[in-house]
Amino acid sequence: xxxxxxxVYSITDFITIGMLLTVVAMNSIKRIETCLRAYTLNSLxxxxxxxxxxxxxxxxxxxVAAAFTxxxxxxxxxxxxxKVVRDLKITREVEPNINTPLSLVIxxxxxxxxxxxxxxxxxxxGFTENTLKVSVSIILISLFIMITRRxxxxxxxxxxxxxxxxxxxxxxxxxxMSTIIELGVVFDVLMGVIILGVFLTQIKKSFAKVDxxxxxxxxx
Amino acid sequence: xxxLQFISILVLSPLAQGIIxxxxxxxxxxxxxxIFQPYYDLARLFKKDMVxxxxxxxxxxxxxxxxxxxxxxxxxxVPVFSAEGSIFRTGDVIAIIYTLxxxxxFMALGGLDAGTAFGGEGSSREMTVAILVEPxxxxxxxxxxxxxxxxxxxxxxxxxxxxYSPAHALALAAFFVAxxxxxxxxxxxxxxxxxxxxxxxxxxxxxxxxxxxxxxxxAHYMKQxxxxxxxxxxxxxxxxxxxxxxxxxAEAFGYYAVKIxxxxxxxxxxxxxxxxxxxFQLPSLLGAxxxxxxxxxxxxxxxxx
Numbered sequence: 415x416x417x418x419x420x421x422v423y424s425i426t427d428f429i430t431i432g433m434l435l436t437v438v439a440m441n442s443i444k445r446i447e448t449c450l451r452a453y454t455l456n457s458l459x460x461x462x463x464x465x466x467x468x469x470x471x472x473x474x475x476x477x478v479a480a481a482f483t484x485x486x487x488x489x490x491x492x493x494x495x496x497k498v499v500r501d502l503k504i505t506r507e508v509e510p511n512i513n514t515p516l517s518l519v520i521x522x523x524x525x526x527x528x529x530x531x532x533x534x535x536x537x538x539x540g541f542t543e544n545t546l547k548v549s550v551s552i553i554l555i556s557l558f559i560m561i562t563r564r565x566x567x568x569x570x571x572x573x574x575x576x577x578x579x580x581x582x583x584x585x586x587x588x589x590x591m592s593t594i595i596e597l598g599v600v601f602d603v604l605m606g607v608i609i610l611g612v613f614l615t616q617i618k619k620s621f622a623k624v625d626x627x628x629x630x631x632x633x634x
Numbered sequence: 635x636x637x638l639q640f641i642s643i644l645v646l647s648p649l650a651q652g653i654i655x656x657x658x659x660x661x662x663x664x665x666x667x668x669i670f671q672p673y674y675d676l677a678r679l680f681k682k683d684m685v686x687x688x689x690x691x692x693x694x695x696x697x698x699x700x701x702x703x704x705x706x707x708x709x710x711x712v713p714v715f716s717a718e719g720s721i722f723r724t725g726d727v728i729a730i731i732y733t734l735x736x737x738x739x740f741m742a743l744g745g746l747d748a749g750t751a752f753g754g755e756g757s758s759r760e761m762t763v764a765i766l767v768e769p770x771x772x773x774x775x776x777x778x779x780x781x782x783x784x785x786x787x788x789x790x791x792x793x794x795x796x797x798y799s800p801a802h803a804l805a806l807a808a809f810f811v812a813x814x815x816x817x818x819x820x821x822x823x824x825x826x827x828x829x830x831x832x833x834x835x836x837x838x839x840x841x842x843x844x845x846x847x848x849x850x851x852x853a854h855y856m857k858q859x860x861x862x863x864x865x866x867x868x869x870x871x872x873x874x875x876x877x878x879x880x881x882x883x884a885e886a887f888g889y890y891a892v893k894i895x896x897x898x899x900x901x902x903x904x905x906x907x908x909x910x911x912x913x914f915q916l917p918s919l920l921g922a923x924x925x926x927x928x929x930x931x932x933x934x935x936x937x938x939x
Contacts, residue, residue, distance in 0.1 A: 435926075438929070439922075521925060526932055529936045544936065
């Protein structure tokens with residue numbers, strides 16, 4: 415079978431590890447534009463992974479899903495967030511709650527925990543069990559990023575990365591859901607990002623900052 | 635014959651330094667010195683008189699010899715273009731790394747012994763960087779060692795096609811950062827400047843002159859070449875001459891030259907496109923390298939390839 419090269423050269427492993435790396439790199443990135451670029455790369459790798467498994471499994475609906483992912487997560491959301499960041503005039507994350515080396519170490523500990531606790535799973539052809547482990551690691555690391563960062567923008571990016579992780583997990587376990595569900599999820603995310611963008615602008619307007627620590631003093 | 639491969643590291647290491655300098659100069663739009671310039675520098679330094687600080691003890695005199703011989707001893711254990719030599723049974727990759735550490739220790743002592751502020755500063759920084767680099771370098775090496783089932787470099791270099799996997803890609807990236815830090819190149823140290831606030835390696839050598847400086851510099855070139863060779867053996871283990879592989883010595887040497895040239899070009903490009911980091915930001919870079927190598931070994935153990 416000519417499609418066998420996907421398995422022979424362990425292409426899916428390389429791409430999923432690349433996705434994991436972009437998320438790990440988020441821990442040491444200070445500039446918000448670079449954070450956005452890491453997210454874009456992550457989404458592009460996800461779309462590429464879907465396209466390659468569509469090719470390997472010869473499944474037309476996966477091509478459609480890959481195209482959706484590419485357009486929404488790879489192009490539309492990064493462009494929109496870039497515009498928000500430019501409008502809000504934020505360039506740098508303030509020092510996160512946990513310093514870079516320590517958060518890198520915590521990240522690798524998270525990966526070790528995930529890898530050692532997930533030893534079994536059900537997977538579709540063309541994926542190794544590596545994919546599920548990577549996606550759970552991505553989810554946990556993004557959660558960690560959301561906890562440690564102070565600026566709302568980076569927390570939004572953490573949320574989006576987490577969504578990518580969930581998507582990767584769902585897709586590697588189920589062959590990809592039917593097109594209508596994919597479409598629904600994609601629109602959900604798009605709407606979510608737009609609402610968060612509006613929120614960011616409002617927070618900036620009321621507090622002149624997007625540092626979420628300022629919200630501590632609010633009393634209901 | 636195969637036990638004398640280290641001579642090529644001894645002889646060609648200034649050439650590798652010259653090539654890196656030339657590529658860097660081209661990247662910056664300069665003509666740059668010729669690729670044989672390091673040989674002329676060394677020859678000139680060997681002819682010059684030495685100035686010895688009055689406060690220096692015997693350690694200052696011993697350090698250049700210890701540094702040079704430790705690097706030479708380590709390079710004897712590295713397969714260059716053939717993995718057949720009997721000498722490789724006397725030590726593995728861990729022995730190589732820690733033989734290099736003896737040289738580093740004496741270089742730091744020599745810097746301290748001269749009694750100047752810059753020497754002490756350079757030594758203290760060098761040891762700090764060493765502590766940060768060592769774990770990522772060892773973990774990256776262990777990935778290759780686990781993959782081929784041995785810590786012996788000869789076995790790893792003969793292992794053929796097992797190097798193609800995500801784990802090896804991660805380990806190579808980590809090892810590359812470690813090599814940049816070990817050889818004192820740009821994000822970590824700037825080899826082209828004597829600016830007192832930034833220098834690490836140059837700081838330790840500041841009081842050395844003449845023959846001693848030549849020995850120290852030559853040892854530094856050799857260490858760089860040795861680390862490149864190590865990277866080639868660990869992560870591109872093909873094209874080795876030997877009974878099983880069907881490569882002749884000349885052919886294998888050609889492969890070796892190509893691998894080293896690619897690594898030199900990679901280092902030169904990395905150096906030209908980065909700015910020197912502040913010293914206290916180094917833990918982030920080297921921490922990232924450590925995470926890369928930790929991920930590589932986890933990935934290897936979990937995926938089994």
